[in-house]
Amino acid sequence: MPSRLSRPFQLLIAATCVASGGLLLAQDASAPVPASSGAIGDGSGSYEVGGIRVDVSAGNAEAARYAGWRLAQRKGWQMLAQRLGASVGSVSDGTLDSMVSGIIIEKEEIGPNRYIGRLGVLFSRARAGALLGVADQEQRSTSMLTIPIAYSGGAAIAFEQDNPWVQAWGRFRTGNSAIDYVRPSGTGSDSLLLNLGQTTRPGRAWWRTVLDQYGSNDVLVPIVRLSRQWPGGPIIGAFQARHGPDNHLITHFTLRVGNADALPLLLDEGVKRIDAAYQAELRSGGLQPDSSLAYVPPVNATPTPTPTPTETPTDLPVVPGTAPITIAPGDTATVTITVQVDTPGAAAVTATEASLRSLAGVRSAVTTSLALGGVSVMRVAFDADPALFRAELEAKGWTVSGSGTTVRIRRAGATDGTPG
Known part of the structure; x- marks a missing residue:
């Protein structure tokens, strides 16, 4: 069909194609929508229908x-109904307007009186599903903490600084995905907790702590290694989709673009293919959380029997190291004690929490302020007088300073120059 575009517009298109460097991806996509504040990405749950081609002529x-977008809505509605296995008759443009929540411009060419485009349409899941008579019974994964890792220039970056790979996951719309992605915003403690070191750590105790903080049950690690042929020239991206604390490889592939300007398009295509691989793994029965990530309440090896209350006075002095201290339930109200402790690594955090929980009268012990390599703060719920808590710690070999409900503990003989 002969082109009806104006001669100046044809020259502009030709110049654009020459400048593109022969990209191997859909380099004509529109500019990405910035990620919203808070958790990144669009998780609105809309039905998305893409790849709708329109070619419309009008007076201007x-x-x-406008006519092209209207036609895309009608075509998209029929494609959605076919995909969901529903049969519907013709729907008015007004009804479609009430269901369409957005138009995605994948590619468009505008002439004086002609519009050629490849568009996508977002339909409201609630309204479209009700009209089509279908319920959303799609299999969904458990909540997956997503840690994108990008290798560029020999360095691995996650949330330590803003980067194109994190931005690509922020642009990705999850409405049509069966994966429940939990995508951190990259602020606060994200850069400290979610990095390459965490993805290679096999210890389940610390993984449980991290996943619990982000309200997740499992972890996904999408990786890209970027290789630039020369400054501003072609870029090759080697992608990997990994899953779980043991970094199980789901799939890997390679994509290439002709110049540096097309890097966002390379990464967007990589995100789509990785998501497709995760969904395929879910449908095949994979992508199940590791059972070792489930929280297991600590259990004392030798539980202390509950003594029978007697007439023994309760104001007798306690001598550290003489005998195990037992606390009868109901003797006193539960008090909250703040404990400061040196935590050179994750193992120290876990060991200290376990030691505190093993003390008689301790209901719970959780870390409220984590400082690996420094002094962390833990909160302990204790069913007795804080003086008894101090005595139990000294009987266990801890050096205790401070008084009342705020104490500083160290292993006997350990010093760091920090005043108690």
Whole structure:
């Protein structure tokens, strides 16, 4: 079909194609929508129908574009109904307007009286599903903490600084995905907790702590290694989709673009293919959380029997190291004690929490302020007088300073120059 675009517009398109460097991806996609504040990405749950091609002529460019978008809505509605296995008759444009929540411009060419485009349409899941008579019974994964890792220039970056790979996951719309992605915003403690070191750590205790903080049950690690042929020239991206604390490889592939300007398009395509691989793994029965990530309440090896209350006075002095201290339930109200402790590593955090929980009268012991390599703060719920808590710690070999409900503990003989 002969082109009806104006001669100046044809020259502009030709110049654009020459400048593109022969990209191997859909380099004509529109500019990405910035990620919203808070958790990144669009998780609105809309039905998305893409790849709708339109070619419309009208009296002027604006009318042609408007008609093209109207036609895309009608085509998208039929494609959605077919995909969901529903049969519907014709629907008015007004009804479609009430269901469409957005138009995605994948590619468009605008002439004086002609509009050619490849578009996507977002339909409200609630309204479209009700009209089509289908319920959303799609299999969904458990909540997956997503840690994107990008290798560029020999360095691995996650949330330590803003980078194109994290931005690509922020642009990705999850409405049509069966994966429940938990995508951190990259602020606060994200850069400290979610990095390459965490993804290679096999210890389940610390993984449980991290996943619990982000309200997740499992972890996904999408990785890209970027290789630049020369400054501003072609870029090759080697992608990997990994799953779980043991970094199980789901799939890997390689994509290439002709110049540096097309890097966002390379990464967007990589995100789509990785998501497709995760969904395929879920449908095949994989992508199940590791059973070792489930929280197991600590259990004392030798539980202390509950003594029978007697007439023995309760104001007798306690001598550290003489005998195990037992606390009868109901003797006193539960008090909250703040404990400061040196934590050179994750193992120290876990060991200290376990030691505190093993003390008689301790209901719970949790870390409220984590400082690996420094002094962390833990909160302990204790069913007795804080003086008894101090005595139990000294009987266990801890050096205790401070008084009342705020104490500083160290292993006997350990010093760091920090005042108690």
